[in-house]
Amino acid sequence: MDAFKGTAVRLVFFAFLTRYALSQEYFRMGVNTNTAEASQFLREYDREASGMCYRVTMSQWKFVTNITEYNRRRMLEELALSSKFERLSWRKAAAYDSSRLSDPQGRRQLMKIVQASRAALPDDKYSEIQQLISEMKEIYNSAKICPYGQKPYDPHIPRIPYSNEYQDMNQGYQLANQPYQHYQPYTESTESTYCDMQLDPEISRILAHSRIESELLYVWKSFRDQTGPKLRNRFMRYVTLANQAAVATGYRDAGDQMRAAYEDPSFRASVEEMYNQIQPLYKQLFTYVRRKLVQRYGVTSVRSDGPIPAHLLGNMWAQNWKSIMDLVMPFPQSPNVDVTAEMLRQGFTPLRMFQMAEEFYTSMGLKPVPPEFWRGSMLVRPAQRSVQCTASAWDLCNRIDYRIKQCTEVTMQDLVSTHHEMAHIQYYLQYSEQPQLFRDGANPAFHEAVANAATLSVYNLPHLQRVGLYQNKSHDPYEVGMNFLMTMALEKVAYLPFAFMVDQWRWSIFEDGVQNMNSRWWQMKLRYQGVTPPVARHEGDFDPGSKYHIISDQEYIKYFLATILEFQIFEQLCSVSGHTGHLYECDVYRSRDAGRVLSEIMQAGSSKPASEIIKSMTRGKTNRISPEALVRYFRPLELWLRVQNRDEPLIGWSSNYHDVALFAPQRGSSQALTTSCLFIALSLICTVL
Incomplete structure (x- = not known):
């Protein structure tokens, strides 16, 4: 009976929407000036969208935690209904002249419905x-x-x-x-x-x-x-x-549609400026890593002043280099930070790890998770059924039910992941009273940035010592600190050029067309990352297709911004908590002042532009995402790298014809030569800057 009532309500609301979706010309023009009707629509939308979100998310949860054909069919049915709801909602929202609404929050909600959807396409x-x-x-x-x-x-x-x-x-x-x-x-x-x-x-x-x-x-x-x-x-x-x-x-x-979510008319120039600010640090890291790879594989595999072949960096896309830490560790005689053995010695369990993560946030005055979290979450791999184990946090859209899906093992990596996912849950709890459309990060980068900022305080030596998981008595603290910073740089700094170039490439395809997609991909990887393919690549290879976010229609620039923003947030938390000394040694555990700032960032959800939240967070110093905190965090490592690289003839990389010939279009000798020369020139400019 309840299911029947829910279906009836949905059909009534669909009919309500359809009355206003009479023609494409009507909703394109946005001429409906009836503000009372628009406000009523938004109230109806909030209620119905929350219900739709719950049903879709629950169907997805059931599928990924119990992969069966039946659960897959149910999920697809809900997704189809959600797609229909999205299209009808878009047509209604696009019909209104939002400038006539006196309520700025109402205008913002209408904009959010229209902005990111593809519902303007014909049905087919x-x-x-x-x-x-x-x-x-x-x-x-x-x-x-x-x-x-x-x-x-x-x-x-x-x-x-x-x-x-x-x-x-x-x-x-x-x-x-x-x-x-x-x-x-x-x-x-x-x-x-x-x-x-x-x-x-x-x-x-x-x-x-x-x-x-x-x-x-x-x-x-x-x-x-x-x-x-x-x-x-x-x-x-x-x-x-x-x-x-x-x-x-x-x-x-x-x-252009993807970038609209950032509400910045000079967005492309802004992210380019951020990249230029972190480039000197990246080049120092790149130069040091390349020398270590030359020592391991020889000059026949890695040229001593050239780019690095992509397959040698420990990752399918050369986006994260932490797996080659054994080749580049600054002080091999000192340990790398890993408290897994100590966790096992102390009898840690997955449940204890999640309780520890919850206590980290409540110690700062933030909210405990509700009982539904412990009842509904999947914290370990279940027996006797197939599941998807990728760690993720879930908001079931009803202001009560929040869950984490993680096949937790007792390792330091999973301890950090647990704190990361619990930060997402905390974000959900903080903005739970916002309308459905505002229950999200201030822009697409904020959720990851907040979660990562919290884990910067968890994955550092002072915090691990404070919670009794790490004792550093027999090793030089400076050497241990440099090893730690190198691990973080291989994960964070090495990632930034890749995270920057993915959407630079995608935007260029949307703007300029699909010709030479593969060569343009490698040209950008060479220019921004200093990475080349290990073997010749052709247009038919379509190497961008090896990155899931590209073929699954997920924007990527948010990860570039999130990585920069996490350090900016972390620095503010450290500042209000009274930390002095190196930023990488800051621990905000038990700081109520840090918790207050974090709560202020999260509570607004996306009801305010990101610039307003950053301005409030920095106490008026800036309203923009800035990489200055990231650079300060890694300053001790950068100084060490400069010493290590002092005898290097080139900081960065130079490109020659053979590098570019691996991927340049081969449609005619003169055109290929011209294109190769252009690619080399761009790469050399990047090296000199």
């Missing part, structure tokens, strides 16, 4: 882009490779630049402007049953721990062979549809 194209994204995810998630050595492998054997799925070199450009049904259907590979290695955990583990260059090259290339060529043409069609949706909503292109 809206369904098509959703189907494209779904299929690209399926192809990506099903990618498997054979174990190294099972098949003869020679990366230098001449290869066909496109898979058999796309025989015509120009077919992709033609299909980008045609409906989805023109694609040939995707079918599973008929590889040997032994070829069952997936990205996680097998491939990632090899890249992290193997030091055999031929094996690293094999898995690096094989995973791309199983993703990019199958995704390329689908992605091109996706670009066309995403741009059409953006233009219909009032933006120049899909990149």
Whole structure:
């Protein structure tokens, strides 16, 4: 009976919305000036959207914590209903002239409904882009490779630049402007049953721990062979549809629509300035790491003044270098910080780890988690059923039910992850009284930034000593500190150029078209990261397709901003808590003043622009995200790196023709030469700056 009533309410509300969605021309114009009606719509929307969010999120929770075909079907049914609700809501919201609303919060809510949606597309194209994204995810998630050595492998054997799925070199450009049904259907590979290695955990583990260059090259290339060529043409069609949706909503292109969430008219210039501020630190780290890789693999693999081949950095995308810490540790005779053994000695359990994380936040005066959290969360891997173990925090949209899904093991890494996920829960609790549309971070970067800022206080030596997990009596504190900072730099600093360039590339595709997508990807990786492919790459390879966020339609610049913002937030928390000394040694545990600042950041949700929240957080000093705190955090390491690099002839990297020839378009000798020269010039400019 309750289910019947819920369905009836939804149908009534859909009918209410449909009355105002009479034509595309009507909602595009936004001429409805009835402010009382708009306010009533927003009240109805808040109630119905909260209910819809609960049903969809609960169906997703049931699927990922119990992966069955039945739960998958139920989830897809709820997602389909949610998609219909989104389209109807968008049409109604877009019909209003929001400037007539006297309530600024109402204007902001209407803007949020309209801003990020693709509902301006006709029904057939809206369904098509959703189907494209779904299929690209399926192809990506099903990618498997054979174990190294099972098949003869020679990366230098001449290869066909496109898979058999796309025989015509120009077919992709033609299909980008045609409906989805023109694609040939995707079918599973008929590889040997032994070829069952997936990205996680097998491939990632090899890249992290193997030091055999031929094996690293094999898995690096094989995973791309199983993703990019199958995704390329689908992605091109996706670009066309995403741009059409953006233009219909009032933006120049899909990149312009993505950037609108940051409410900054000079957003691109702002992020470019941030990148330039962290570049000197990155180049010092890069130069030191390259020298260590030369010592390990030799000058035939890594040129002493050149870029680094992507497969040697311990990660599929060269975005996080922490797995090669064993090769670059500043003081190998001193320990790297890992309290796993001590946790096991003290009898830690997953439950105790979560209780410890909750106490970290309540010690600062923040809220305890509700009883529903302990009843509903999945804190360990359950027996007898298939689950998805990626750690994540869940808000079930009813202001009561918050959960974490994590297959927790007693390790320091999971202890840090536990505090990180509990920070997301704290964010949910703090903005729970906001309307549904405002129950989110101030901009897309805030949630991760707040969670990471909290864990900066957890994963440091003073805090681990304070909670009885680390004793440092027999080793030089300076050496231990440099090892710790190097670990953090390999994770945070090394990540920034990658996080910056992903959406630089994506925006360029939305703006300039889909020609030379792969060469433009590698040109940007060379320019910003100093990374080259280990073997020749062609347009048919579509290496951007090896990154899930690209093919799953998830923006990425938020991770660049979040990594910078976390240090800015952390510095403010440390300042009000009375910390003096190095920023990396700050612990805000038990600081009520730090808790008050953190609560102020979180309570507003997205009801205010991020600039207002940053201005309040910094007590009026600035209203912009700034990398100055990050640079200060790593200043002791940067000084150490400068000493280590004092005899290096080049801080950074230089590019030559051979580097660029690995990925430059090969459509004609003169054009290829011109393009190569341009790429080299850009890279050299980047090196000199």
